[in-house]
Amino acid sequence: MKKKISLVLSIILAFTFFSFLNPTSVRAKNLNDTTENSAKFGTQLLQPENGWKRYDDTNSYFQYNGESWVAAEDGGGYEGSYHVAKTAGDKVLFKFYGTRFRIITNINKDRINDDTNQVKIDGTVASNFNEYSESSIYKALVFESLPLSLGYHTVEIEVNGLFVFDAIDIDEKGELKPYVDSITLDKSSISLVTGKSEPLIATVKPDNTTNKEIEWSSSDKGIAEYKDGKVVASKKIGTATITAKVKGTDLKVTCEINVTEDKSRSILAITMVNGITKEYDVSPDEISAFEKWFDSSNGKGQVRYGFNKKINPYKTVKEYVVFDKIASFEIRSYEADK
Known part of the structure; x- marks a missing residue:
C-alpha cells in the first residue's frame, strides 16, 4: 500500500516539475472558456479573444442599407441585440482602422445553405460565407479577413436573404470609424465686408450615411466664424480659415475668408x-x-x-x-x- 502511495506522489511531483519547466504546456483559458485564440468558424465567442475588441450592431458607425433591416432585442445576441435582414441584396457597411476583422452572428438552419453572403473589402470581393447550421448558435464566428495593411479599410457585406448581424471584432490596435466617404463645401473662398454674412453649406457623402455631424472651427474668430449655417464676418479686417470636419473622422475641408472694410x-x-x-x-x-x-x-x-x-x-x-x-x-x- 505504501508503495502505491509513493508511486502516486512521484507522478504528481513529476507532473508539477514538468509544468514548471514548460509553463506553456498548460494554456490559460479565455472568457469563452476555450483555449486562448482557438476559435474556429461556427465557434461561439461570448467575448472577443485576446488581441481583439468587439463592436456591437447598435453602434451608430454601422451603415444599414436596404428596407428590410430591423433591430431586434434578444438576450442571445451580444449585448442583447442584433440586426436582421430578410431581403437578398441588403447590405451592412462599415469603416475601420486596423489590419483584420471578424464577423459575429447567429447561425441557424433557417438560413440559406450556400456561401452567397458576400464580403467586399476596399471595393474588392474578398470572400463569401453562410450562416447555416443544423443547430442554433448565438455569437458565432462566421468570417475572418486575411491580414490587411495597417490603415483605413471599408467593408461591405451583401446578404443573400435572411441574415443576422450581431457584432464585429477588430484587432486591438484598430478602431471602428464612421462610414463616410467625403465632405465638401459649396464654396472654397468667400469675400465679405465687416459685419456681413454669407451661407456656407457642407455636404457629407454617401447621402445615406448615418454620421453627418459636422464640427466647425475658425482660425480667427475675431475676423470670421461659422454660425447657424453662415460665415459671419466680425469688425476686424483680415483673413481666416473656416474648417468643417466630420465628427469622429479625419475628413475635413476648408474655406478661406477675406474680410475687408465696408466702404x-x-x-x-x-x-x-x-x-x-x-x-x-x-x-x-x-x-x-x-x-x-x-x-x-x-x-x-x-x-x-x-x-x-x-x-x-x-x-x-x-x-x-x-x-x-x-x-x-x-x-x-x-x-x-x-
Missing part, C-alpha cells in the same frame, strides 16, 4: 411734411436702424429718431426727426472711395 455709404434724404428735406450721410447699419425704427414706430414705438452730425466747433451734435412730421424718405447708396 458703402448712403445719403438718407428725409422730406418733412412742411416741404423741407434733410440729408444725412450714414452707414448701411444706420440705414437699417432707421428703417426698423420707422416701420415699428407709427405711434407704437419711439416718436423720434436721432442722427449724429459733425459741426465745428462742437464736440457732439445730434439732430432728431419726429415720426409724424415725415412725409417721405429716399436712400441713395454709394462707395466712399469712389
Whole structure:
C-alpha cells in the first residue's frame, strides 16, 4: 500500500516539475472558456479573444442599407441585440482602422445553405460565407479577413436573404470609424465686408450615411466664424480659415475668408411734411436702424429718431426727426472711395 502511495506522489511531483519547466504546456483559458485564440468558424465567442475588441450592431458607425433591416432585442445576441435582414441584396457597411476583422452572428438552419453572403473589402470581393447550421448558435464566428495593411479599410457585406448581424471584432490596435466617404463645401473662398454674412453649406457623402455631424472651427474668430449655417464676418479686417470636419473622422475641408472694410455709404434724404428735406450721410447699419425704427414706430414705438452730425466747433451734435412730421424718405447708396 505504501508503495502505491509513493508511486502516486512521484507522478504528481513529476507532473508539477514538468509544468514548471514548460509553463506553456498548460494554456490559460479565455472568457469563452476555450483555449486562448482557438476559435474556429461556427465557434461561439461570448467575448472577443485576446488581441481583439468587439463592436456591437447598435453602434451608430454601422451603415444599414436596404428596407428590410430591423433591430431586434434578444438576450442571445451580444449585448442583447442584433440586426436582421430578410431581403437578398441588403447590405451592412462599415469603416475601420486596423489590419483584420471578424464577423459575429447567429447561425441557424433557417438560413440559406450556400456561401452567397458576400464580403467586399476596399471595393474588392474578398470572400463569401453562410450562416447555416443544423443547430442554433448565438455569437458565432462566421468570417475572418486575411491580414490587411495597417490603415483605413471599408467593408461591405451583401446578404443573400435572411441574415443576422450581431457584432464585429477588430484587432486591438484598430478602431471602428464612421462610414463616410467625403465632405465638401459649396464654396472654397468667400469675400465679405465687416459685419456681413454669407451661407456656407457642407455636404457629407454617401447621402445615406448615418454620421453627418459636422464640427466647425475658425482660425480667427475675431475676423470670421461659422454660425447657424453662415460665415459671419466680425469688425476686424483680415483673413481666416473656416474648417468643417466630420465628427469622429479625419475628413475635413476648408474655406478661406477675406474680410475687408465696408466702404458703402448712403445719403438718407428725409422730406418733412412742411416741404423741407434733410440729408444725412450714414452707414448701411444706420440705414437699417432707421428703417426698423420707422416701420415699428407709427405711434407704437419711439416718436423720434436721432442722427449724429459733425459741426465745428462742437464736440457732439445730434439732430432728431419726429415720426409724424415725415412725409417721405429716399436712400441713395454709394462707395466712399469712389
